[in-house]
Amino acid sequence: MERYQVTDNHQIRITIVGLCLLGTIFVAVYFNYFKGIDVVYTHLFYVVIVMVGLWYKQYVIQVAIFLGVFHIVMDYLSNGTFLMAPLLRASILLFVASGIYLLINQLECSHKKLDQVMKSVGDGIIVVDLEQRVTMLNRVAEELTGWTNDEARGQSFSQVFNLTHENPEYLVPNPVDEVLRTDQSTASTNHAVITDRQGNRFNIEDSATPVKDGEGATTGVVLIFRDISERTAQNEQIEYLSYHDHLTGLYNRRYFEEELKRIDGRRHFPLSIIMGDINNLKMINDSFGHLAGDEVIYATGKIIKKFCRPNDVAARWGGDEFVLLLPKTDEEATAQIVARMNQAVALAPVDQGMLSIAFGWETKKNLSEDVMVVFKNAENYMYKHKLLMKPQVRDNTIRTIMASLYHKCGLEKEHGENVSRYAQLIAAEMHLSDKEMETLNWVARLHDIGKITLDSGVLNKKGPLTADEWVAIKRHPEIGYHITNTTADMAEIALAILGHHEWWDGSGYPKHLSGHKIPLLSRIIGIAEAYDAMRTDHPYQPALAQSEAILAIVHGAGTQFDPNIAGIFVTRVIGD
Secondary structure, eight states: OOHHHHHHHHHHHHHHHHHHHHHHHHHHHHIIIIIIISSSTTHHHHHHHHHHHHGGGGGGHHHHHHHHHHHHHHHHHHHHSSHHHHHHHHHHHHHHHHHHHHHHHHHHHHHHHHHHHHHHHHSEEEEEEEOOOOOEEEEEHHHSSSSSHHHTSBBBBHHSSSSEEEEEEEEEHHHHHHHHHHHSOOOOOTTTTEOOOOOEEEEEEEEEEEETTTSSOEEEEEEEEEEOOHHHHHHHHHHHHHHHHHHHHHHHHHHHHHHHHHHHSSGGGGGGEEEEEETHHHHHHHHHHHHHHHHHHHHHHHHHHHHHHHHHOEESSSOOOOOEETOOOHHHHHHHHHHHHHHHHHHOOOOOOOEEEEEEEEEEEEEEOOHHHHHHHHHHHHHHHHHHHHHHHHHHHHHHHHHHHHHHHHHHHHHHHHHHHHHHHHHHHHTHHHHHHHHHHHHHTTTTTTGGSSSSHHHHHOOOOHHHHHHHTTTHHHHHHHHTTTSSSEEEHHHHHTTTTTOOOSSSSSOOOGGGGGGGHHHHHHHHHHHHHHOOOOTTOOOOHHHHHHHHHHHHTTTTTTTTHHHIIIIIIIII
């Protein structure tokens, strides 16, 4: 349609110019031959030159030359000689045509520069006339609306610029309407969205300004807009993270505290609070790494989210603590929810470690109760449950860790049993107490628990270890200490595990302890472990004969081993 319109305009202009040129020539001939006037008609030449200059700049010089020559010829035919006056008037025609050419050319250059600037600017620009018909789109506006400049020209602004509110329930005023009504600049409201021709939606911000002519009259509106979809998404993400826990997707402590204040009112009674704490998360982190710990936290959040009703508020309170706010929920209903969550916890699949949660709850029944006291009571109840569950949970977690270690390296299970047997025999000969014997048994079975962090390829390697692999191997006493040092009753076991590779002369690891500074149980385990290691086939070396192993213990007495315990082991344990 636009192409046809341009063609029609061209034909009209050609017709007008042609008629003017023919009319001017006819007038010139008439005045020159019939009236004997050879000056007046030349003024009409300027009309033709101006018209050609405005519409067909590239031909204005040629037209001026033609009219000048035509005037000189007509004057020659009339007077029979070449006069200076016609030559001067022809020169003036050429001068005027040149001036028009240069002026129009300069205006076109300025227009092109302005057009290039508008098309290359980073914001979208749409220009409309007083009838709200589009007259120009720049490149960015083309990309955001899906319309090309040629397609949009002459179309209704509202058709090209499909503006809505991001919430369908709200309306966004037409910015062009606002400008034309008030004759003032306007900016878009928040949450404005445009939809392009393909149905893609973009969050935008825009401003519209009236276009004024030289006399200050409004001739149209220019709309400038930009795509802020990315910024809007970032703001939404920031807002989401400010109220949510990134790992579980539950609300965070900040949001929960705000909601607790809001919900703490009469219409939400009875108001119950459930607190939950993951058991032995530190042990899982130390044994399997923080990714395994994150999996346990995520699984906990998933369970809590599953039992969260539409009006409930579930949040991650801290590192391993969760809280659930239950409006209009009495004690009986709360206890049932906790029972169902405990069943879900028992069945929850976890790749590494185990999932165990201690729950506590309390209910606010009337307005006079302080909700923070209710919260504290729920927390205290949770800690009581946690304390009662701790021994069983700890033992189950340790069994899970050791089962994973035995799966990585089959030799470790038999090695632990042998070390425990030899250690118990040494302890009996040293007349240790029953309590010390029980602690020693724990140490013997768990002394290599720190190896859970090692790759199975290192544990089962047939060739010699690299320097880096030796460094990793020598860290297992420290890791074992961190895994087992979770409560006061495990402290002695943890210290014995930490010291079981220390040498009597101080050249062991990790702390280079010497002599009696090494815990007694560590010194016993050191001999029992070394003997069993020498008597067992390994991928990297065959087992030693009993006599060779005993000789190695004897030679190590006073350097690697406690000489007194080494003597008891050689003479009264193995010797028997």
